Every structure is written in structure tokens, then in C-alpha cells.
Amino acid sequence: MPTPEEVTFGPLLFWSIGMMVVAAGCLLMFLFTYQKRLLQQQLRLRTAEAAHQQALLAAIIEAQEGERERIGQDLHDGIGSTIATAKLLVNRLSSQPTPENSAELLALVEELMAAAVHDARSISHSLYPAVLARFGLAEALQHLVDVCNETGALAIELELDYTEPLALAQELALYRICQELIHNALKHAKGASCLQVQLLQHGPQLTLEVADDGCGFPAAPVPAPTGAGLRNIDVRVQMLGAHLQQHSAPGQGSRFVIQLKAPA
Template identity: 65%
Template sequence: MDSPPELAFGQLLLGGISFMFLSAVTLVLFVVVYQKRLLQQQLLLRAAESEYQQQLLSAVIAAQELERERIGRDLHDGIGSTLATAKLLVGRLESLATDEASNLTLTVKEILGNAVHDVRGLSHSLYPAVLDRFGLAEALQHLADVCSETNTLDVELTIDYEQPVALQQELALYRICQELIHNAQKHAQGATLLQVGLRQRGPSLTLTVSDNGCGFDVAALETSRAASGGAGLRSIE
């Protein structure tokens, strides 16, 4: 049987060990809870930063589209109208001029006609007014018609698009299609036909652009674009 001093020492030792164990458990729990809260704060900060970057990107894109719309309308309403008026006046001079002057007038009229066509094309590329008025399907049809008329590539368009999406999404799809067609016109060696398809299935939209050319090396093209400072295919990702 333990003597009272030994019993007291044993109880004190047991109490000390229990206290140290509880302190260690408390410390571990504190560290775990602290790290969990720290991780949650980091995740919240990352989510907030990602949302801010997305909002900033959306604001930049919206500002660019507003500027494109303004420039496009200025071109159409200002320079375009002036050139059209000049072309009309030159047309009136044809009946009044001599044969030699008439030939010169025809040349000037042709130049003015080309200028009017170019300004209209530039105005449309900066901001597609037809998209605002008639929607994505009509805008893509107009884009395909213009490309077929002004390029050696024939554009074949297939559209299955019943439920229109938001205007910003339609504008993004239009810009992507515009960029892909431009790349095909510039880089599709040996191509004579460009096929553009827009297919809607429920909430998903699929845009495809393909040509009958010889194809290209994506890595080589991206390397070339990077060396020249261009965005390449990354601009439509």
C-alpha cells in the first residue's frame, strides 16, 4: 500500500501528464482549425480575385465593343455617306462631259464605288449592326455572303439555331467565326470551300469552321504568331 506522499506524487504526476496531453490535443486542434480557416480565406481570396478578373475582362470587352460600334457607325454615317454622295454626283456628270472626260469620270466613279464598298465592309467588321437587328443567324449569313463575294473561298453555311442566346454570347460567337474565317482566308493553302456550321442542342451551341485545304501545323503556326506578336488561335479561346 502506497504511503500518502507517494500517492500524492502519483496523483500529481498523473495530473501533469493529463494536463500536458490535453494541452497537446488543444494545440493540435487549434493548429488544424487555424490552417482550415487560413485555407478557406485563401480560397475566398482566389475566388474574389478570379471574379474580379472576369469582371474586368468583361468590362474591357464591353468597352472595346462600344468603341467599335462608335467607329463603325461614324464610318457608315460619315465617310460612307460622303463617298456615296460623291459617287452620285460623278454619275450626273457622265451625261455632261466629253468622251475623254466621260472615261475619266467612269474611272473615278469606279474608285469611289470601291471606296464605298470598303468603308461598308470595315464598318460591318467593326460592329455588325445586322446582329443587333436580326440576330446571330442573319449576321453569320451576311458574313458568309460578304466573304464569298470578296474572296476566292466559297462559304457554305449550315445553321440549326432555334433558341437565341444573350446578345453578348451571340457577339462572342460572331467574333470567333469572323476570326476563324479570316484565318482560313489567309492561311488555308489550296482551299476553295469553307464550311461554317452552327448547331444548337439544348443549352449547348457548337460552332464549326472547316475548309478543304491541305491543313496546317498548329504548333508551327502558334510559334510564328508568337514571334510576330500576334495572339493566334489563343484569341478565340
């Protein structure tokens, strides 16, 4: 005959085993639900990353096509028209034995050919700045600023504190960004008296800043870049994994700050 302790212990044992089975079932259900949600989240992240990469690739292609179009227009409107004019003058010289103003025509042809050579060098430099590959980003920016200052359109001041060079691809992207920002300032900063360019390095943090004291522009209601130049800048900023800040207001100039953390 079972003792009272055995009668009491039996149902308690079955109840405990039942609770353990229920708890194990709940744990398995929780793990299954958590794994399912985790897989769904990873799938959403991969889908978003694929869409971002596709959009970035489309933007890169658009930027490249814009660059090709601008180079083609420069070749047609600059070098093409200059050489065509020089050809007409040469034909005029060859059509007459000794034109009265032959010396003036020859001088004009020399002047046109010198201008064509200068334009060809400018386009070649815009395609790939040789000084960047030879001497680095700091010297390339100094050369860019010196060339722009020679035009007399706008005084440009350059401040450099760049002691730890980046990889050539990163330096080229930063150079293109600075080149585009300077070009935009020369074109759109009405009433500006000075353009300041800074390339400063503090530890792993690298900052490129281009600021003018021109007319400025209203803050865009949507942070999406407008215009081919700003789209090109945005694409290169994304490729660098950098961060772009844009500050501007009517009558207060504009300032662009690109911050990049250099890889160890």
C-alpha cells in the same frame, strides 16, 4: 483515510484532464495551421486571378489597337486612294472645257465612287454588323457567308441549328470569332476547295466550328496563340468563358472548334 478506489481515481482523473488539455492544444494548433494555409491559398488564387485579369485586359487593349490599325489601313489604302484617284479625274475634267474623253472620265469617276461606297459599307459592317443587332447571330453569319461567297475566293458552306439566342454581347463575340476564322482561312488555307462553318446548339451546349481542307499547318509546340488574328480569337474565347480546340496537320486542313455553355 482515503479508500483504494479514491487513490486510484485521483491520478486517473488528473491524467485524463491532462490528455484533454493536450488534445485541445493540438486541435487549436491544427485549426490555426489550417486557417493559415487556407488564407495563403486564397491569397495565391487572388494574386493569380488578378494577374490573369491584367493579362486579359492587356490582350483586349492589344486586340483593339490591332483592329484600329487594320481599319486605318483599310481607310487609307482603300477608300483614301479611291477618292484621291477620283479627285484627280474630276480636276482633269474641270481643267479643260470639254475633254475629248469626258464621257469615259465621268464613267470612271462613277465607278470609283461606287467602289468607295462599297468599301465604306464593308468597313462599317466590320465595325458593327447592323444585321446582327436587328436579326441575330444566325442571320449575321448567313450574310457574312453570302458576302464572302460573292468574292469567289473559296466556297463556304454554312450549317445552322441555333434556336435559343444568346445575349447580344455574346453573339457579337461569336460573330467576331467566326469572322476572324473565315478571314484567316481565305488568307492562309492554300489549296482549299471548301470551307465549312457550323453553329450548332444542343441543349445548353453551343458549338461553333470552322474547318477547311487546305494545306494545314504543323501543330505548335507551345499552345500560346501566334499572330494578331489568333490572339484576338483567344481573347474573345476567354471573355466568353468558352473552350477552343484547334486541329490541324500539314496537308489535312485545319479545324477550329469553340464550345460555349449558354447561361440558364
